[in-house]
Amino acid sequence: MAKWHENLSKYGNLFSSDSISGSSPPSVFVGSYNYPKVFVGPMVPPIHGDTSLLDNPERWAGKSLEEIVNFRLNLIRGIQKVSVHQTEGRYIENLQEITMSSKPTDSDLQFTKTTSSSISLDGESAPFGPIGEIKSVKFYGTSATKSIEKTFYDKDLNAQDAVLHLYNSGIDISKIQKCFSIGMLGQKRKLVPTKWSITATDDIISKSLTEELLNYTLIDSYKVFTYEHLGNLFSVVLFPHRWIYEMIEAWYSNGVLGFGSDFEDARGINHPPAIAGAYFAAKLGVTEYLVKNKIQSG
DSSP states (O other): OOHHHHHHHHHHOOOOOSSSEEESSSOEEEEETTTEEEEEEEOSSSOOOGGGGGGGGGGGOOOHHHHHHHHHHEEEEEEEEEEEEEOOSHHHHHHHHHHBBBBOOEEEESSSSOOOOOOOOOSOOOOOOOEEEEEEEEEEEBBBBBHHHHHOOTSOOHHHHHHHHHHHHTHHHHHHHHHHTOOOSSSSSSOOOHHHHHHHHHHHHHHHHHHHHSSSSBSSSOOOEEEEETTEEEEEOOSSSSEEEEEEEEEETTEEEEEEEEEEEEOOOOOOTTHHHHHHHHHHHHEEEEEEEETEEE
């Protein structure tokens, strides 16, 4: 966290204006503050062109912390307060349209007043640049991703099946999370705060993959994987055993050492994990590897 603050201070975006014109990656954000009436809107950088990298975590592997901070701080967040039950109407439908888009969407936002150049970091959501309350907004040149468009209009499909359909169609998980968040999936639709939609999507997909890998043969040896990135060290140990998953997380911040863990067997986990969304994010990576290689392990 300290490293994030250091880079935010060093590379902080000083954008301050009562309007912005740029190409949204495309990106939308649904806040959780004041739920069920939350702040919802697009995220737009003050540049035109291919901005897709700015909000596509699948392409950030190997990028430096400084680069990722710059990606995020270039995104100006426009907001309007909306009930989570409001999944129709011009404003939300426009946001759903850009979320479906297969390419960056040119956007013009007019704010009620000049945006503040201040930025914040809450430890739960990825940082972004200044925030402005939207007075008016226009989007141009969207091009719908066909599989997302088809799923969006299929209102007989429940949310879980919709997520899995998009995943099996090759849609990036971060894209699926945005669709889930902006109320585009399922039978009884509503807006879902971005940080909750990320966890829900990871949970749905990893649960489905777990069911699949239970049919595969056990590995016959121990495997150890390690990866270090952005000051984080990841270690994964696979051993010859029927599926069982445990995640242990440790962190050091402001002189305090934190520690948390949780686990499950083939029956899954029946309570919110002690380490929150990180549990499902890591489980997703492990189950994807096992299913890809058609193997099972503990």
